[in-house]
Amino acid sequence: MKTLYVSHQGCYLSLRQESVLIKRGETILDQVQLPLLEQILIFGQSQVTTQVIRACLQRNIAIAYLSRMGKCYGRVLSITQGYRQLSRYQQLLSPELQLQTARIIVQAKLKNSRVILMRQQRRRASEQTALAIESLAYLVQQAGEAVSIARLMGLEGAGAASYFSAFGECLSGAGFVFLARSRRPPGNPVNAMLSFGYQVLWNHLLTLIELQGLDPYWGCLHQGHDRHAALASDLIEEFRSSIVDSLVLYLVNRGLVSADDDFEYHDGGCYLNQSGRRKFLQAFVQRMEESVEEQPRWNLLSQQVRAYKQFVYDPSCLYSPYLIR
Known part of the structure; x- marks a missing residue:
């Protein structure tokens, strides 16, 4: 498909x-x-x-x-896309199970971010990257002991800050400077690609969640409401670095995007222009069709949504996240 x-x-x-x-x-x-x-x-x-x-x-x-x-x-969406049965099971998950699942998701995000930095450190060593790798290892341990969602969100935020403090050290393309993550609006070409990539990936996960009959507005880590499909925001966490961040590194370091020609500035922010979006989406599709663990990356997304569905049906089998090997 x-x-x-x-x-x-x-x-x-x-x-x-x-x-x-x-x-x-x-x-x-x-x-x-x-x-x-x-x-x-x-x-x-x-x-x-x-x-x-x-x-x-x-x-x-x-x-x-x-x-x-x-x-x-x-x-x-089709009218047949209903969440009534599975939604009831999702809502019956105890606060303890929700917290345990949220811990698993945050730990997976931190671990995968750490693996991306470790790979880059072997290619281009820097003191900043080494510090971030050490910090992420500590935060993984702390996340496993968190006693509240608020504490977990704080650790996740600290992990993202540490990770992105070293992300710029991994970039070697001409004209691409990255000091910190900025989202609303993205402040430079790297942030523009990250924001665009996350949104595309989030929409893919949202569709897969709906196809499996799960309620996308009922998650464990993020708080859902009418405008926020929390489960999609939960499940994207373990894929951010492995799919989007690594793709941005590839595009920049291989010189496949131009800081001058593929971006536009308006409304106080920086965004991919038409040529930039075309290049990014072509590379995204190519990357998702590549085989990982003897299957296309597309299948990894479906695999995790099905794993979460199985967990909802049988909470005794804890959710198992995707981890980069």
């Missing part, structure tokens, strides 16, 4: 038999067979016909509408 990304502006999606056509004017840019689609992500100003929407609803294909910078405005 694949995701259709529509990042060009002014496109028009129409239906021809069992295929979705992506057109600009009278020119057909691409076409994808409906049976191969899992979701459609539309960035910015493009139109979708009623026929395409109806066909997607009949096949449980989600359509997400995002800004050009990756912020999700909303999604079109």
